[in-house]
Every structure is written in structure tokens, then in C-alpha cells.
Amino acid sequence: MKQSLALVSLVVPDYDEAIAFYVGVLGFRLVEDTYRPEQDKRWVVVAPPGSPGPGLLLARATNAEQATRIGNQAGGRVFLFLQTDDFDRDFRRYTERGVEFVRPPKQEDYGKVAVFRDPWGNLWDLLQPSGGVAHATPAPGPGTLTGACLCGRVRFTVTAALPGPDACHCVQCRRQSGHYFVSTNVPRSAIAIDGLDGVTWFQSSAKVRRGFCATCGSALFWDPPAKDWIGVAMGAFDAPTGTRLEMHIHVAEKGDYYEITDDLPQHPH
Numbered sequence: 284m285k286q287s288l289a290l291v292s293l294v295v296p297d298y299d300e301a302i303a304f305y306v307g308v309l310g311f312r313l314v315e316d317t318y319r320p321e322q323d324k325r326w327v328v329v330a331p332p333g334s335p336g337p338g339l340l341l342a343r344a345t346n347a348e349q350a351t352r353i354g355n356q357a358g359g360r361v362f363l364f365l366q367t368d369d370f371d372r373d374f375r376r377y378t379e380r381g382v383e384f385v386r387p388p389k390q391e392d393y394g395k396v397a398v399f400r401d402p403w404g405n406l407w408d409l410l411q412p413s414g415g416v417a418h419a420t421p422a423p424g425p426g427t428l429t430g431a432c433l434c435g436r437v438r439f440t441v442t443a444a445l446p447g448p449d450a451c452h453c454v455q456c457r458r459q460s461g462h463y464f465v466s467t468n469v470p471r472s473a474i475a476i477d478g479l480d481g482v483t484w485f486q487s488s489a490k491v492r493r494g495f496c497a498t499c500g501s502a503l504f505w506d507p508p509a510k511d512w513i514g515v516a517m518g519a520f521d522a523p524t525g526t527r528l529e530m531h532i533h534v535a536e537k538g539d540y541y542e543i544t545d546d547l548p549q550h551p552h
């Protein structure tokens with residue numbers, strides 16, 4: 284069984300005020316900001332830079348009961364834990380930007396930690412664990428694969444054996460890649476992306492967004508946010524990956540300018 288935490292709701296008084304703090308001050312990225320007319324709400328998700336993990340759903344309080352929870356969802360305990368690969372850098376940056384630290388930096392057995400308060404009162408740990416950081420770029424080693432876009436602005440490291448990729452011939456994949464698109468599905472916990480702020484996302488269907496380098500346009504990611512994996516373009520890997528194409532999919536939409544000549548399975552959809 285494989286599960287992961289997808290989103291955590293944070294009750295806020297106002298979407299734009301909250302975006303101004305989490306994106307403007309803390310440097311989170313704005314993952315999504317879309318209006319949902321059926322609920323007359325905005326769906327606003329922010330996430331720490333470089334994190335493939337859960338994001339924060341900024342949920343605007345819409346009644347008096349919800350308003351009482353703003354800034355106090357954990358009854359005064361530390362509510363959220365922000366892990367970093369460089370505590371000193373972030374502590375300095377946040378202090379310069381006026382973030383209020385309510386407990387000064389302290390070296391504990393498990394790492395370096397301080398507590399800050401967001402403008403509404405929620406307490407956050409800023410934490411750099413001792414001896415390695417889960418979400419930092421994993422050190423290269425056996426089973427580590429690296430890749431990048433054409434210009435090198437976006438790089439990624441994968442620490443998992445890759446499942447055999449599919450070649451997708453659907454019209455969207457053809458258009459985004461100029462041919463068919465070959466990608467492999469990597470668990471989100473096994474990929475670290477450097478230069479995530481250089482990725483531009485295009486929502487190609489209700490459940491899928493596609494990630495491209497904003498500078499060179501390379502197609503890199505096929506991302507269904509509800510899943511615990513992300514598709515990564517095979518062609519973006521730096522070196523041989525030890526995996527081979529397994530099948531062709533959506534061949535009903537294949538361009539007729541070339542013929543499939545291998546004997547791999549073909550699926551019409």
C-alpha cells in the first residue's frame with residue numbers, strides 16, 4: 284500500500300494576504316490559484332520550493348466559526364514543520380524579511396530548529412535535520428539517476444529504479460513533444476527537483492498538468508497532482524537508465540508520418 288499526504292488546509296482571512304506572506308516572504312511557490320465557480324471559492328495551493336511533497340491549501344474562512352480558527356489551528360502548539368537543506372540561509376533570509384521568530388535557533392540532537400509565527404499566529408518549526416535532509420537533492424550514489432532540461436536551468440535527481448516507460452501517441456503528447464512522448468512514472472518521494480521555479484506548468488486536462496522549462500521549453504514532467512507519482516521525460520535523463528520502453532499507448536491517435544516497427548504491445552487508448 285502506498286499513500287501520501289496530499290494537502291493540508293490552512294484557514295486564512297484572505298487569499299491574497301496569505302499568498303503575499305507564503306509566496307512573497309517565505310518564498311513558497313504558487314502551485315495553483317484557480318476560481319471554482321460552483322463553490323464560489325478560489326483553490327489556492329502553495330508549497331515550499333523544491334518540495335514534491337504536500338502543499339498547503341489556503342482556505343479562506345467563510346463563517347464566524349472558521350474565522351475563530353485563523354492562526355490557531357493547533358491550540359498554541361507548533362502546527363507546521365518546514366524542513367530546509369540550509370537552516371542558516373533561511374533563518375537569515377526570513378529575519379531580514381521581518382518574520383517573527385518566537386524561539387531562537389537551537390541545535391538539538393535531531394537537528395537545528397527555531398520557531399516562527401506567521402502573521403496570523405500559526406507556529407512553524409524551521410528545521411534542518413542532522414545528518415541528511417529528506418527533501419534535499421539526494422547525494423549521487425548507486426541507483427541515483429540525474430537529468431535536466433536542454434538549457435540546464437531545471438535539474439532533477441531520482442533515487443529509484445525506473446519502471447519501464449510508455450510511448451504515448453495521444454495528440455497532447457505529440458503536440459508537447461513534437462513526436463510521441465516517452466515518460467516513466469517516478470514516486471514523488473524519490474525525485475528531487477532543482478530549479479523548480481524555472482518550471483512552467485500547463486494544465487492539459489482536468490487532472491494533469493505538464494511541466495516545461497520556462498527558458499528552453501523542454502518537456503520534463505507529466506504531473507497528475509492527485510497521484511503519488513510523477514511522469515518524467517525519459518529523454519531528459521543524463522545517462523542510460525537501465526530501463527527499456529514497454530509499450531505504445533494511445534496509438535489510435537498516432538501520427539501517420541511514421542510506422543511503429545518494434546514488436547512492443549500497442550494499446551489503442
Ligand SMILES: [Zn+2]
Nearest residue numbers: 432434496499
Ligand atoms: Zn531549460
Ligand SMILES: [Zn+2]
Nearest residue numbers: 451452453456
Ligand atoms: Zn499522451
